[in-house]
Amino acid sequence: MELIRQAFNCDVIEYYQTPVSVKTPxxxxxxxxxxxxxxxxxxxxxxxxxxxxxxxxxxxxxxxSTIVTGLKYKKKYKGHVAKTSWP
Known part of the structure; x- marks a missing residue:
């Protein structure tokens, strides 16, 4: 049981030490x-x-429509909602 706990702890430590990239593609x-x-x-x-x-x-x-959803570009680009012919 102790061996399983140590293996789990190593996995948890490795998981939280993995670098995460926050860049968009x-x-x-x-x-x-x-x-x-x-x-x-x-x-x-x-x-x-x-x-x-x-x-x-x-x-x-x-x-x-041209919909801007990103917080970074909301101020830079103005969105536009197209008129639809269907009610």
Missing amino acids: LDALKNIELPPNLHIQHEYHRFHPETDTMFGGISVFTKS
């Missing part, structure tokens, strides 16, 4: 070397009908 891609034919845009542009006036604020995806 996109943030993790900033630090790796990419092939020359691959480019990741970290500061991207979000569509909003009030600010994107190239086509009169009309999106290609007319029934698709």
Whole structure:
């Protein structure tokens, strides 16, 4: 019984000493070397009908909303809820 308890304690200690990464997959891609034919845009542009006036604020995806859920980007990007034709 004592041997099982010691093995359990070792497993618990190993579990709590395991490092945890809190980076998102996109943030993790900033630090790796990419092939020359691959480019990741970290500061991207979000569509909003009030600010994107190239086509009169009309999106290609007319029934698709732009919802910002991350706390980091809520202040940076304004969300947009698309009008639906179905009640």
